[in-house]
Amino acid sequence: LVKNRSEQKMEIYSANMEEKLSKRLKLEAKLQEGLEKEHFLLHYQPLFNSKAEEIVGVEALIRWQEPGVGMISPGKFIPIAERNGMIVKIGDWVLKRACKQLKKWHQLGYEDIYISINIAPQQFSDDDFVHKVESILLETKLDPSYLELEITERATMKNIEHTINMLGQLRELGVKIAIDDFGTGYSSLSYLKEFAITKLKIDKSFVMDLTTNSKNLAITETIIMMAHNLNLEVTAEGVENNGQLERLKEQGCDTLQGYFLSLPLPENDLLKLLKIKK
Numbered sequence: 143l144v145k146n147r148s149e150q151k152m153e154i155y156s157a158n159m160e161e162k163l164s165k166r167l168k169l170e171a172k173l174q175e176g177l178e179k180e181h182f183l184l185h186y187q188p189l190f191n192s193k194a195e196e197i198v199g200v201e202a203l204i205r206w207q208e209p210g211v212g213m214i215s216p217g218k219f220i221p222i223a224e225r226n227g228m229i230v231k232i233g234d235w236v237l238k239r240a241c242k243q244l245k246k247w248h249q250l251g252y253e254d255i256y257i258s259i260n261i262a263p264q265q266f267s268d269d270d271f272v273h274k275v276e277s278i279l280l281e282t283k284l285d286p287s288y289l290e291l292e293i294t295e296r297a298t299m300k301n302i303e304h305t306i307n308m309l310g311q312l313r314e315l316g317v318k319i320a321i322d323d324f325g326t327g328y329s330s331l332s333y334l335k336e337f338a339i340t341k342l343k344i345d346k347s348f349v350m351d352l353t354t355n356s357k358n359l360a361i362t363e364t365i366i367m368m369a370h371n372l373n374l375e376v377t378a379e380g381v382e383n384n385g386q387l388e389r390l391k392e393q394g395c396d397t398l399q400g401y402f403l404s405l406p407l408p409e410n411d412l413l414k415l416l417k418i419k420k
């Protein structure tokens with residue numbers, strides 16, 4: 143039997159779909175397994191104050207160490223975990239792991255360091271989230287003011303009423319809140335003043351060609367000024383060279399983060415760095 147062209151096309155089409163689907167299912171199964179077998183780990187990237195270049199905090203960044211595959215970056219699996227909802231379980235794990243780790247560093251004598259944790263939109267939209275944060279704080283006996291939650295503009299703009307309510311409750315717990323990747327979303331400035339946030343994190347796309355692009359220099363300057371006028375702290379991410387560092391210092395940026403200062407580090411290497419810096 144000879145098939146016509148459109149039938150052949152359909153078959154190829156569905157074969158592709160099937161292949162994609164089975165790839166996705168495999169990845170989902172692997173994510174689930176990874177969570178159960180603890181194939182996830184956290185790296186910690188230091189945040190430095192711009193005045194003395196001291197470590198004031200660390201951002202927890204998830205890594206997936208898949209046996210036989212190696213290290214998989216969050217850019218590859220977080221979007222998938224967001225699509226299939228697994229991000230909530232992964233996020234719970236990150237929150238607990240990171241808070242326990244910080245408690246350990248505090249007990250080792252580095253009691254001024256805070257931890258910053260990325261929160262996915264689904265975690266933030268879950269009404270139970272405040273409760274989860276509260277129980278982890280109680281469980282770890284961590285001072286809430288040493289916990290900073292990073293939320294993207296995208297997540298805050300989904301449902302303004304929910305955001306205002308949620309941020310209010312989180313601030314009542316005493317935790318800090320940063321808007322991550324600031325400038326890349328479409329946050330409305332009129333809402334910004336309604337949000338109980340404590341920090342803006344300037345996205346690295348503005349920092350990237352800071353020394354060669356005068357427009358980006360104007361953008362970082364404007365964000366820093368605005369943040370300060372709103373009584374917010376401001377951090378720049380993606381600092382990769384000394385030129386960028388100097389410009390951001392001149393502009394009064396409070397905290398700096400980037401490969402030029404330190405890569406994200408495994409637990410042990412971070413501790414070594416803390417020892418050297420002390």
Ligand code: C2E
Nearest residue numbers: 203204215216217236260261262380381382400401402406
């Ligand atoms: P992010 O929160 O904006 O984190 C900053 C990213 O920039 C990190 O990538 C970091 O390694 C990278 N970075 C730091 N310094 C530099 C620099 O100087 N130059 C450049 N080009 N990049 C720099 P990473 O670790 O691959 O994470 C990517 C994104 O994945 C994060 O962006 C965050 O959105 C997400 N992510 C990471 N960990 C978690 C997590 O535990 N939960 C959730 N929901 N998302 C996470």
Ligand code: MG
Nearest residue numbers: 201260292322
């Ligand atoms: Mg972040």
Ligand code: MG
Nearest residue numbers: 322323343379
């Ligand atoms: Mg960021």
Ligand code: MG
Nearest residue numbers: 323345346379
């Ligand atoms: Mg970013």
